[in-house]
Amino acid sequence: MDCTRTQLTDIRSLSSLTPSNISWGPVFETHKIYRQKLEELTNLQATCSSSISKQRKCLKDLRYSxxxxxxxxDEKELELIMDIKTQIKDKENVFFDMEAYLPKRNGLYLNLVLGNVNVTLLSNQAKFAYKDEYEKFKLYMTIILMFGAITCLFFLNCRVTDEIFNFLLVWYYCTLTIRESILMSNGSRIKGWWVSHHYVSTFLSGVMLTWPEGPMYQMFRSQFLAFSIYQSFVQFLQYYYQSGCLYRLRALGERNQLDLTVEGFQSWMWRGLTFLLPFLFFGHFWQLYNSVTLFRLAGHEDCKEWQVFMLALTFLVLFLGNFLTTLKVVHQKVQKNQDTVQKND
Known part of the structure; x- marks a missing residue:
């Protein structure tokens, strides 16, 4: 009986909690203020974007003049002009950093993939979280791809597992290009060959995926899988040493917080990371070796697949891009060090 009375009391107390009896005022008021602030934020973003565009146009006209x-x-006026141009470049860098916190139109690639969706992250915390998640994604996928290549090479000589591995490569590089484009929209200064590198790698993986089973495929299969294992190993080394180097440089204020690890050699890697150069150059020349092997297979009398010649050409492009870019960075760094030594002397 006591239990029944307690239940009845609980039911009566709950019945009094109807929507009309609950105070909803603070919730609606808070949401109203939020909507007002959101409209204010949108208007401020539009005003800032318009002002930056006008300032950029003025700087462009000034540079042309x-x-x-x-x-x-004369020589003195030329020095003054060079000084003004340096100031213009500094202002453009400031505008670039400001635009990283403002919504802007996506590039062609992001428009094709995502449509006209705003991908700008407004807070530093959100930007850093996305960057760190990108770095972890690269690390985890590098490990998965390494074990996948080892499995295909030593344990499972099967076309199905090869196709799964090649599909994983296509998906991985496609995802990297999308994530890198989003990071670039948020102020990450990824540029040069290392932007194009993943697009070329996506194309190469796609061609590998479509290469049908046959004698030509089997002749190149082991070489490609061995190269994939070595490439994953080098990327694993690069991630750890580059991330450590970037951490130190960011702490000293010498690098941007959104700088990323890349699959190549950068000038900021020089301190303590030059030991990576032999590994990188060996990988570059392995790409050249892959290209030469495929060109030979393309000239084989039994070769009928278009993928062989296309892969040979793509590996050659990768070799030239990687090798020449790394060589250029090394040459610039050596020259800069020599100039510094001469000035000190």
Missing amino acids: LTKCAQSC
């Missing part, structure tokens, strides 16, 4: 003036001026 200075270039014309430089054609007929």
Whole structure:
């Protein structure tokens, strides 16, 4: 009986908690203020974007005028013009950092993949979280791809597992290009060959995926899987040493917080990371070796697949891009060090 009375009391107390009896005022008021602030934020973003566009146009006109003036001026005026151009470049870098916190139009690639969706992250915390998640994704996928290549090479000589591995490569590089484009929209200064590198790798993996089973495929299969294992190993080394180097440089304020590890050699890697150069150059020349092997297979009398010649050409492009870019960075760094030594002397 006591239990029944307690239940009845609980039911009566609950019946009094109807929507009309609950105070909803603070919730609606808070949401109203939030909507107002959101509209204010949107208006401020539009105003800032418009102002930056106008300032960029003024700087562009000023740079053009200075270039014309430089054609007929003396040495002192030329030094002044160079100083003004340096200031213009500094201002453009400031505008670049400001635009990282403002919504902007996506590039062609992101428009094709995502449509006209705003991918700008407004807080530093969100930007860093996305960057760290990108780095972890690269690390985990590198390990998975290494074990996948080892499994295909030593344990499972099967076309199905090869196709799964090649599909994983296509998906991985496609995902990297999308994530890198989002990071670039948020202020990450990824540029040069290392932006194009993943697009070329996506194409190469796609061609490998479509290469049908046959004698030509079997002749190149082991070489490609061995190369994939070595490439994953080098990327694993690069991740740990580059991330450690970036951490130190960010702590010293010498690098941007959104700088990423890349699959190549950068000038900021020089301190303590030059031991990676032999590994990188060996990988580059292995790409050249892959290209030469495929060109030979393309000239084989039994070769009928278009994929062989296309892969040979793509590996050659990868070799030239990687090798020449790394060589350029090393040459610039050596030259810069020599200039520093001469100035000190």
